[in-house]
Amino acid sequence: MNRPSIASPMTEYKKAPRIVIRGLRKHFTDIARQEEIVAIDGMDLDIGENEFLTILGPSGCGKTTLLNIVAGFDQATSGAVTLDGEPIRKPGPDRGVVFQEYALFPWLSVEQNIEFGLRERRIPKAQRRERVRKQIASIGLSGFERRYPQELSGGMRQRVALGRVLANDPKILLMDEPFAALDAQTRTIMQQELLFVWSAERRTALFITHNIEEAILLGDRVVVMTARPGRIKEIVRVALPRPRDVTSAEFNQMRRKVAALLEDEVQATFAALEGALGNVSG
Amino acid sequence: MTVLPVTVPTSGWDSARIFAGARLVVRRVIGPLVVLVLWYLASTHAWLDPRFVPSPVTVLQSMQEWMFGQSGSTPYSGTWLQHTLNSSYRVFGGFIIAAIVGVTLGCLIGWFRLVSDLIDPIIQMMRPIPITSWVPFAVIFFGIRDASAFFLIALGAFFPIVVNTAAGVAGTPKLLIRAARMLGIRRYMILPRVVIPAAMPFIFTGLRLGIGLAWVLVIVAEMLAVKSGLGFVMWDSYYFLRMDIIIGAMLSVGALGFLSDLAIRLIGRWVLRWSHGL
Numbered sequence: 001m002n003r004p005s006i007a008s009p010m011t012e013y014k015k016a017p018r019i020v021i022r023g024l025r026k027h028f029t030d031i032a033r034q035e036e037i038v039a040i041d042g043m044d045l046d047i048g049e050n051e052f053l054t055i056l057g058p059s060g061c062g063k064t065t066l067l068n069i070v071a072g073f074d075q076a077t078s079g080a081v082t083l084d085g086e087p088i089r090k091p092g093p094d095r096g097v098v099f100q101e102y103a104l105f106p107w108l109s110v111e112q113n114i115e116f117g118l119r120e121r122r123i124p125k126a127q128r129r130e131r132v133r134k135q136i137a138s139i140g141l142s143g144f145e146r147r148y149p150q151e152l153s154g155g156m157r158q159r160v161a162l163g164r165v166l167a168n169d170p171k172i173l174l175m176d177e178p179f180a181a182l183d184a185q186t187r188t189i190m191q192q193e194l195l196f197v198w199s200a201e202r203r204t205a206l207f208i209t210h211n212i213e214e215a216i217l218l219g220d221r222v223v224v225m226t227a228r229p230g231r232i233k234e235i236v237r238v239a240l241p242r243p244r245d246v247t248s249a250e251f252n253q254m255r256r257k258v259a260a261l262l263e264d265e266v267q268a269t270f271a272a273l274e275g276a277l278g279n280v281s282g
Numbered sequence: 283m284t285v286l287p288v289t290v291p292t293s294g295w296d297s298a299r300i301f302a303g304a305r306l307v308v309r310r311v312i313g314p315l316v317v318l319v320l321w322y323l324a325s326t327h328a329w330l331d332p333r334f335v336p337s338p339v340t341v342l343q344s345m346q347e348w349m350f351g352q353s354g355s356t357p358y359s360g361t362w363l364q365h366t367l368n369s370s371y372r373v374f375g376g377f378i379i380a381a382i383v384g385v386t387l388g389c390l391i392g393w394f395r396l397v398s399d400l401i402d403p404i405i406q407m408m409r410p411i412p413i414t415s416w417v418p419f420a421v422i423f424f425g426i427r428d429a430s431a432f433f434l435i436a437l438g439a440f441f442p443i444v445v446n447t448a449a450g451v452a453g454t455p456k457l458l459i460r461a462a463r464m465l466g467i468r469r470y471m472i473l474p475r476v477v478i479p480a481a482m483p484f485i486f487t488g489l490r491l492g493i494g495l496a497w498v499l500v501i502v503a504e505m506l507a508v509k510s511g512l513g514f515v516m517w518d519s520y521y522f523l524r525m526d527i528i529i530g531a532m533l534s535v536g537a538l539g540f541l542s543d544l545a546i547r548l549i550g551r552w553v554l555r556w557s558h559g560l
Binding site: 071072073091092096097099101102103105106107108109116117120124147148149150164165168181265 | 321455457458460461462463464465468471475476478479482501554555556557558
């Protein structure tokens, strides 16, 4: 198995990395089955200034756990995670999270959802109004300010979720399979819009996905994870210029390469699953 | 970027809508009408002893006298409004107390583990005890006065309100709390800004159950522990076998209970307007 080198995995970025992860381990205790589950088993990773990093891995490989630790929702069992040199201890507005399930406040309208962070951080009202208005325009939801999330399509809801986070002007965007629940067409549109927002505002982004094409389309680098226990199998640099053409020969070559890396891990996940099922029925 | 237009159903008054509306009204009126006709036939054909079940016509006449008659001309003449106001006042007062205490305590129980561990067992222990069994204590401590009714009504309505509120608060999706935290909410604002709005559907369920119980209990309280109100009239008229007045009082309570439930439902519909079609 390919183990990542312990030496700094990022040499190509000149600026200091914003997120630094060293020796990250995360264990869970499965109370029902009385066993320790190792979600992340030693991880070193740097995320550079304005870098778009995608994390690709089979289900259960600990990629969401990684995001939860960076977000501050979960605590690492051991190891260090820092943002601009500061250890991460709890969630905060400097790390905006976009969830797969949108997680909008259903009792608040579009504009109130986007205003939520600003209001809770006691930004003056006049300033809030202006930021909210601009943000709604930039996510293309002008005219929908008074609508409730219940009245919006999945794609529109995810735009609100993105706008709500961007209104806070975070240092880093954390996205946990944000488009997985959308249909293929909407997903493509959302990917393009996300890239547009990202390149217009140049932000650091950590994007979790199990979709190979999405990982390559969006990422400056693609981190391929192993099956549980989660480690970094390989970091693939995507040197293709944007906008990327998913039908081009270069893109497909990249896709084949990443798919081959992922194949073993998907197999391993299945084998583990079958083993577990075998244990239950046997 | 293209934005899809959202079509809203148009609201107009065309003939098809009027017809559909009329059909709905007819369908909903048929049931009560059948009951009324059967009741009338039962009295005219003497299937039931009219001394015990007076005819709807008698009830209507008695109601009229009770509501609008010259006070003093018969024992109940013209006293309806006073009794109804008395009962409504007690229901309203008791319910408000129950709502304030129930929602507050429910939030604390649902949100703070310590409060739940300390208070919830007491509530679960007291909840199955019929409120009627508190009547002797109410009379001893509060006397034959409004306070007794307030106490009984508030106690009865408190339980569904506190239990539903606590369940709603405890069931707040963890994801929404995470979302609020990553957006920079201060810890003590999570309860008012996220948890309580998320629990609102449960709180309103509790309030509706509570107002229903309040009308049950005001009658109990007035029969046993107060000397006015619709419940008192029922008990008093029973001694004189004025079954017409009893039925009149029953209908009054039914109508008032329906109206107060409707009021809460309308307030709830406005507060929960975000959840339409959920």
